[in-house]
Amino acid sequence: MLTILFNEMFGFMAISFLALGAATSNDEKQLKLTNVGLVFLAFQIALTNSAFAAVTIVLSIIRNLVMLRFSGLHAIKVAFMLLFVGLLCYSIVNATGATWFSILPALGGVVGSYAVLYLQRNQRTIAFLITSGIWMTYGVQTGLFSVVMTEVILSMSLMVRMYKLTKASAKL
Numbered sequence: 001m002l003t004i005l006f007n008e009m010f011g012f013m014a015i016s017f018l019a020l021g022a023a024t025s026n027d028e029k030q031l032k033l034t035n036v037g038l039v040f041l042a043f044q045i046a047l048t049n050s051a052f053a054a055v056t057i058v059l060s061i062i063r064n065l066v067m068l069r070f071s072g073l074h075a076i077k078v079a080f081m082l083l084f085v086g087l088l089c090y091s092i093v094n095a096t097g098a099t100w101f102s103i104l105p106a107l108g109g110v111v112g113s114y115a116v117l118y119l120q121r122n123q124r125t126i127a128f129l130i131t132s133g134i135w136m137t138y139g140v141q142t143g144l145f146s147v148v149m150t151e152v153i154l155s156m157s158l159m160v161r162m163y164k165l166t167k168a169s170a171k172l
Helices: 002-023 027-047 051-069 074-094 097-118 121-142 145-171
Strands: none
Touching (some): 074 097, 097 121
């Protein structure tokens, strides 16, 4: 019972920060708020015994923290992309027909990393929408409906971000 309570609490906190981050039009502020949300999401996922998914989230947090400090270093960008592509390859090799969805956290890590490392503004938003769809599918396949709800709310916030960015660029 206590695990369920903590899971829901972490899920609520993750939704709150991820939605706030997704709705902002400032890329750096988005990354900071998203990181806080990812910390709560990692705890939530870990409580459901999805260790590989939790590890990909923790690596995403580390990537985001490093990029906030060293955003211009090409070698760091390449290293993180290679790390996430390596995780994807590992998960593909170890996936079976019945657990095909186990590759989704790593796939989300690759798309999310590309977004954080190489994209800005609406391009980043579109990549995050794709990542959200990947995690939504993972949530459905694993029965983690709190993850599905998180991603639905996050997708709506990302659409608000896209609207704000499009509206701001139309004024220029």
